[in-house]
Amino acid sequence: MATIYIDGRPYAVDARQNLLHACLSLGFNLPYFCWHPALGSVGACRQCAIKQFRGPEDQRGKLVMACMTAASEGARISIADAEAVAFRAGIIEGMMQNHPHDCPVCDEGGECHLQDMTVMTGHDYRRYRFAKRTFRNQYLGPLVHHEMNRCIQCYRCVRFYREYAGGRDFNVFGIRNLAYFGRYQDGVLESEFSGNLDEVCPTGVFTDATHKRHYTRKWDMQFAPSICPHCGVGCNLSPGERYGMLRRIVNRYHGGLNGYFLCDRGRYGYEFVNGDQRLRQPRLRLAGGPQSLPQKQAAELLGEWLADDRVIGIGSPRASLEANFALRAVVGARHFYAGVADAELALLRLALEILRRQPAAPLRSMESADAVLVLGEDVTNTAPRMALSLRQAVRQQPMQALEALKIPAWLDHAARELAQQRRGPFYIAAPAATRLDDIARELWRGAPEELARLGFAVAHALAPESPAVAGLAPEAAALAGRIAAALRSAQRPLVVSGLGCRSTELLQAAANIAAALRRLNKNNGRNSPKANSTAEARPDDSSSENDARLALAVPEANSLGLALLDPHPLSQALDAVRAGAATVIVLENDLYRRLPAGEMQSLASGLDRLIALDCIETPTTRQARLALPAAAWAEDDGTFINYEGRAQRYYAAYPPPGEMQASWRWLRDALAVAGREAGRWETLDDVLRALAAEFPDLAAAATAAPPESFRIHGEKVPRQPHRFSGRTAMSANLNVSEPAPPPDPDTPLAFSMEGAPTQPPAAILPFAWAPGWNSYQAWNKLQREIDGPLRGGNPGVRVWPAPSSGERYFRDVPPPPAARAGEWRAVPLYHIFGSEELSRLAPGISQLSPQPYLALSEADAARLGLGAGEALVLILESQRFTLPLVIRPDLAPGLAGVPAGLGPLQGLALPAWCRIERA
Amino acid sequence: MFGIARTIWDIFLHGFRRRVTRQYPEQPAYLPPRWRGRIILSRDPDGGERCVACYLCAIACPVDCIALQATEDSTGRRYPEFFRINFSRCIFCGYCEEACPTYAIQLTPDFEMSEYRRPNLVYEKEDLLIAGPGKYPGYNFWRVAGVSIGGKDKGEAENEAPPADLHQLLP
Ligand code: SF4
Ligand code: SF4
Ligand code: SF4
Ligand code: SF4
């Protein structure tokens, strides 16, 4: 802590920070452009000028850039100084010289940092009379729109894209006042994080191309605090709705998880909600063809069918905890089955077992890891946002040199200059190339078992108690030694794995490494990171997270939530059907993705009644006797449990339209018809109470967010900005009398612009706004301290208590995989765009998704004399798929790469042995 | 007594004064051009729809009686997909006209909008759009803005230099 004087008054501030950080943390309005809390300072824009004085006697002072000046003890500064004010106004005027007259047709308008700063500095009249500089735009793909005229040359975009996110295909071109930010030629941006340009750029140069097609201003959207449904990371989102249509997603700051950034799957996957693949009407399939039913009648029919006691239920890893629990209540614990393949359920159970002993690292603490091993996971394609955090970790070790040189870590370009190309230890062992390979010190390729063996060897090298690996190849043994040495000498080592390879041994190996690291930690007494300027502990709610050494990527938004409800394996559901269960109810799940198509066919044909409850049309809903439209995640409230075991509540941005309703309500209505106890649930809180009663373990999920009864000054929290327009005209074409706002019996939020005037707790904060701060930069105003948790703490709670000691080692080291003559080991390859079920229905994402293919290594293709694009037949057990060949030089030999979740390949049980023939 | 007679006399004399009652509607009322009456949407001098669907009128409206949705033509020119004013709510304050950056929305000297049924006071774009530029004949927003649209490329707006040549390296 240091005391600084701002305009004569003393304030206590963080001495490790710069003056801009300090002023903003104290709540002062100081304009800035190039500084970003996650990117640090470069002093490029000159907008944050203040006066600094040498001492109490110094009356003249000098202008300094607040973002480039340390908040040193006793510093005396002035924000209000006339010269500083005039300087800042002059800078804005200069920036506006060439600025186009675009605000009315600019998608940034109303949430534009440049607009806010222009107002803040008081520049309001244009004096420049000469011709404005103009640029041509580029086509940057279906997700990001480019309008280069609006650039103020702050360099934030290129710093984010290249330096923070590691993108290579974007840069600054040209000289002097012609600096141009874009690609070297038109083309789709390669980075999986390109969408963040929209929020990083303080102007409207980069905007959301999907939003542009159904554009609505920020002030006109109804927002909800929400959680991303597209992977297991659980990033916080703010979806916005208008006229019953989901308009866009922006990031919702979470101090422990996603921070300021999202991945493109999470940002652009939302469009499935508006798509024509939605299931909108209850539908009964009769001999004479499908028949639409009204909601009430459908619920009654469902109730009648469920009265039968031979009903079984199949849950879903993409449905909320509440919906899964409601299904379990309907069919009973004995008849509740997991909606994932048996192998995946076993992996999820194993992951739970591991995570109860080894706490998972939150994303933000991964950023300060100083040695990383990624074991078998293509993180960018399975848990995308995690990859962005891991990318920051390689900076940690080189940055340790900063301290000796007294360079603060926020002085971004000095820090990067010092590090040059040096990177901290980062090792990746995976079946094929991953998008993080460019930062890895060493790579290792192999089949999942080989990777697991490498992992076990690392664990053994760290802790002799962990089992040794017999017969390891010398190169692998040497590599394991190097990895172990790097992890051992690190302050905050981290091992990252996941369910991507679908390998038990891999998870066990990762768990052993984490256990060994935690023990080393304890012995060395370095449980918490040193508080110094180079390696800051990211503030988070629980201190146990600081010594988390492990992260396991899980496949779906609520994979762990489903596993925690103790479902029976899916294969047993098939047995139950064979044994006479006549009615199967499938919750928000396409079983064709979970089972080989043949098995699914036989399941469906052996059934009287297949009931599918889903928000989208899938092969399963098309086959169902009764298909019921569920609300999509943006229209529904519920809880997801993410990879850390953090329960987070998401809320409906708008009530489910038409005949759709929340899954748990469908099930509740059915129970009411059947006259059962759970049929009396009125609100989400009732469901959560019942859940807590049945699963004391999950009681914490109920406390993840305030209950419905929560009020601020007696009022609910408004979902709409206070300037929401058009209330008396929006629906006047239908009815000239305005309808009352729809009630929301489930949550402390209101579908209204009226309500609590103060900042709500972070878990129910729908969007970022503060007076004078209309852009995303308003998060600064809602945090306890810049870049720290939001006021009231980071949202969500861990559902299981922090483990005390985690030393138990898995003992089953797998044998080296024996090659089989004429057979290939088929492994899944993941795609951020395409592998996930919901997001791939979004038009922008589907354009970027690959077509199904079969990948072989270069060596194997050459050996067989196969050329790229050649049609091959993949034979897996009795199934045959004709696929074009893709030659991947990076794939380990002997493996056949199969894209996960794409087309006809989605139900395959991988990894598996397969054969390949020419078509 | 005298008072009553006096009053009757005065009334009698009034019968010979100049009439001030205007025989509306036979005799139309004069309204100044800036009278704030029925709202219209105007067109550019070249006949295109002026409104660029910026939503500023909607947010300026104190009774929230304007609702619209933006869309774009294939060249990037933005316009309202629908534009609705609920005149049964409108208070004719003129804030929308003041907020409009394109002079598209204008209040006109016409107040004869009475209806027997309230829904008839809900005007859609077809009911609002007129054929000309209204009170502001010369202005065309697209000729000033930096966004390119059909018929106006980058660098062709008023006060714009031609698009920068990024390959030149002269200081
Ligand atoms: S970037 Fe901001 S200031 Fe510039 S045109 Fe867009 S909204 Fe207006
Ligand atoms: S494009 Fe945006 S972020 Fe990049 S330099 Fe220009 S204004 Fe800054
Ligand atoms: S897909 Fe995963 S990583 Fe991407 S935004 Fe959603 S939760 Fe975050
Ligand atoms: S303010 Fe003008 S340009 Fe903007 S939406 Fe309203 S009428 Fe259209």
Ligand code: FES
């Ligand atoms: S924010 Fe300080 S110079 Fe740009």
